[in-house]
Amino acid sequence: MxxxxxxxxxxxxxxxxxxxxxxxxxxxxxxxxxxxxxxxxxxxxxxxxxxxxxxxxxxxxxxxxxxxxxxxxxxxxxxxxxxxxxxxxxxxxxxxxxxxxxxxxxxxxxxxxxxxxxILELTGDSLIGASSMSDPMLSDQLEDDIVQGLDGDLEIIDKRLRGPTSDLDIVTISEFQYRNVLLEALHCISKQRVIENTKDYDKMNDSELADLVQKSLKGPRYLVVVDDIWSRDVWDSISQIFPNRNNGSRVLLTTRETDVAIYANTSSPHKMNLLDLDNSWKLLRDKVFGLEYDHPPELEEIGKKIAEKCQGLPLIISVIAGHLSKTAKTLKSWEYVAKTLNEIIASHPNKCLGVLGLSYHHLPNRLKPCFLSMGNFPEDFQVDTWRLIQLWIAEGFIRAPAGSRKSLEEVAKCYLEDLISRNLIMA
CATH class of the missing domain: 1.20.5.4130 (Single alpha-helices involved in coiled-coils or other helix-helix interfaces)
Structure with a gap:
C-alpha cells in the first residue's frame, strides 16, 4: 500500500x-x-x-x-x-x-x-488461504450468536433451497487452498472429522481428490454450504466438483463481492438485509440479559439508542452486547457506552476490524487509498458523489489506464461503484 x-x-x-x-x-x-x-x-x-x-x-x-x-x-x-x-x-x-x-x-x-x-491477476483480486471463520484473527468469533430480524431472509433462502426446480441451483448471498477444500469436503461427506484412510488421500493428487468428491455427491440430492468466496477464479476452481443430477441439489454460496455472486448465479443473488431498530434492540437485549430474563425498564431508551448506532449490523451489535454484559447495568454506564461506541468497536480488533480487514486486504491497490480517504469524513456524514470524485482526483488517486478514453471522472465513478459492489460503502 x-x-x-x-x-x-x-x-x-x-x-x-x-x-x-x-x-x-x-x-x-x-x-x-x-x-x-x-x-x-x-x-x-x-x-x-x-x-x-x-x-x-x-x-x-x-x-x-x-x-x-x-x-x-x-x-x-x-x-x-x-x-x-x-x-x-x-x-x-x-x-x-x-x-x-x-x-x-x-x-x-x-x-x-x-x-x-x-504473474498477473487482471481482476486485482487475490485468492485467500482459508475462509473467514478459519482465519486466526477471527477464531474467537461468536459461534452461538442470536440473530433477530432475519426471518424474512431465512424464509427466502429456505424457499430457494427447497425450490421445485430439479436443476442444480446456486443460491448466493452478497487464502483459498484448493486441496484443503477437497479434503474438507470429503470429511463432511463421510460425516467424520478424522478419516481412517487419510493417508490414502495424501497419496492422491488434486484431480483424483476432486473426482472422488464428485463421485461421492452423485446419487442422493445434497446441500453444500460454501462460505466466503472472494473471487471468480476461486468459484471456477471448485464449482466443477458439484455434479448436476437434476435431483434438486443445492449449493449455498456466501460472498461479500456482488460481482462474484452474480457470476456464480446470474439469476438473482440474495442480498442480506440490515436489521431494523426493533430487531437490533431485541438482539442487543437478548444477548445482554438472555432470552429468559427481563431488562430494567430504565435501560430501554438508552439501549435503543445504542442499538440504532450499530446501524443494523449484527456483528457490531454482538460486540457491543458483549461489552455491555461486562459493565454495570446502570443508566450511567450505558450512556457512557453510547458516547464511546466507536472506541469500543476499535478495542475489539479481532472481531469488527478483523472482518473489515479481510475486505480491505482483498481490495486492489488502486482502490485502497480511495477507501481509506473515506475516514476523513465525520461519522454518519453523507458525501455527494461529485464531491468525493473531485477529492479523489485532486489527491491523485485516480489515473486512467494507458490507452483509455475515459475521463478521470468516469474512472473515479467506476472506482466508487466497485467499492459499493464490495459492500464497503453504503450508497
Whole structure:
C-alpha cells in the first residue's frame, strides 16, 4: 500500500502542468524514464499477486520517494533561481535516482520472468488461504450468536433451497487452498472429522481428490454450504466438483463481492438485509440479559439508542452486547457506552476490524487509498458523489489506464461503484 501510494504521488508530481519545460536534452530522457518506470511499478502493484513482489515493495517505496524528492527539490531550486542554468534542469542531478529506479525495476522483472505462472491477476483480486471463520484473527468469533430480524431472509433462502426446480441451483448471498477444500469436503461427506484412510488421500493428487468428491455427491440430492468466496477464479476452481443430477441439489454460496455472486448465479443473488431498530434492540437485549430474563425498564431508551448506532449490523451489535454484559447495568454506564461506541468497536480488533480487514486486504491497490480517504469524513456524514470524485482526483488517486478514453471522472465513478459492489460503502 505504501509503495503504491508513493508511485501515485510521483506520477502526480511528474504530471504537473509545464513541468516538462524544465527538462531539456538528456534531462528529457530521464524525465521520460522516471515516468515509464513509475507507470510500470503502478501496473505491477495493481495487477500482480506474486508474494515475492511484496518483499520488494519497501524497495520500490524508498526509491520512488527519493526520485520524487529530487524532482521536487530541483523544481523548488529553479523557482528560487538557485540552480538555474540557461533555464535547464541539469540532468546529472537526476542520474543517481534514475539508475536506482532502473535497478529496482530489473529486480521486479526478474521475479516476474521466473514466476510467469503467477504473474498477473487482471481482476486485482487475490485468492485467500482459508475462509473467514478459519482465519486466526477471527477464531474467537461468536459461534452461538442470536440473530433477530432475519426471518424474512431465512424464509427466502429456505424457499430457494427447497425450490421445485430439479436443476442444480446456486443460491448466493452478497487464502483459498484448493486441496484443503477437497479434503474438507470429503470429511463432511463421510460425516467424520478424522478419516481412517487419510493417508490414502495424501497419496492422491488434486484431480483424483476432486473426482472422488464428485463421485461421492452423485446419487442422493445434497446441500453444500460454501462460505466466503472472494473471487471468480476461486468459484471456477471448485464449482466443477458439484455434479448436476437434476435431483434438486443445492449449493449455498456466501460472498461479500456482488460481482462474484452474480457470476456464480446470474439469476438473482440474495442480498442480506440490515436489521431494523426493533430487531437490533431485541438482539442487543437478548444477548445482554438472555432470552429468559427481563431488562430494567430504565435501560430501554438508552439501549435503543445504542442499538440504532450499530446501524443494523449484527456483528457490531454482538460486540457491543458483549461489552455491555461486562459493565454495570446502570443508566450511567450505558450512556457512557453510547458516547464511546466507536472506541469500543476499535478495542475489539479481532472481531469488527478483523472482518473489515479481510475486505480491505482483498481490495486492489488502486482502490485502497480511495477507501481509506473515506475516514476523513465525520461519522454518519453523507458525501455527494461529485464531491468525493473531485477529492479523489485532486489527491491523485485516480489515473486512467494507458490507452483509455475515459475521463478521470468516469474512472473515479467506476472506482466508487466497485467499492459499493464490495459492500464497503453504503450508497
Amino acid at each position: 505504501a509503495a503504491y501510494t508513493a508511485v501515485i504521488s510521483l506520477l502526480q508530481t511528474l504530471d504537473q502542468p509545464n513541468i516538462s519545460e524544465l527538462f531539456h536534452d538528456h534531462s528529457t530522457e530521464m524525465f521520460d524514464s522516471l515516468r515509464a518506470t513509475a507507470e510500470y511499478f503502478q501496473d505491477v502493484l495493481e495487477n500482480t499477486s506474486n508474494e515475492k513482489i511484496k518483499s520488494l515493495e519497501e524497495d520500490i517505496r524508498v526509491v520512488v520517494s527519493e526520485a520524487e524528492d529530487v524532482v521536487e527539490m530541483k523544481i523548488s531550486e529553479i523557482i528560487k533561481e538557485e540552480s538555474w542554468t540557461f533555464g535547464i534542469l541539469q540532468h546529472h542531478d537526476m542520474l543517481p535516482v534514475v539508475e536506482k529506479m532502473d535497478t529496482t525495476k530489473k529486480q521486479v522483472m526478474e521475479i516476474l520472468c521466473h514466476d510467469a505462472d503467477q
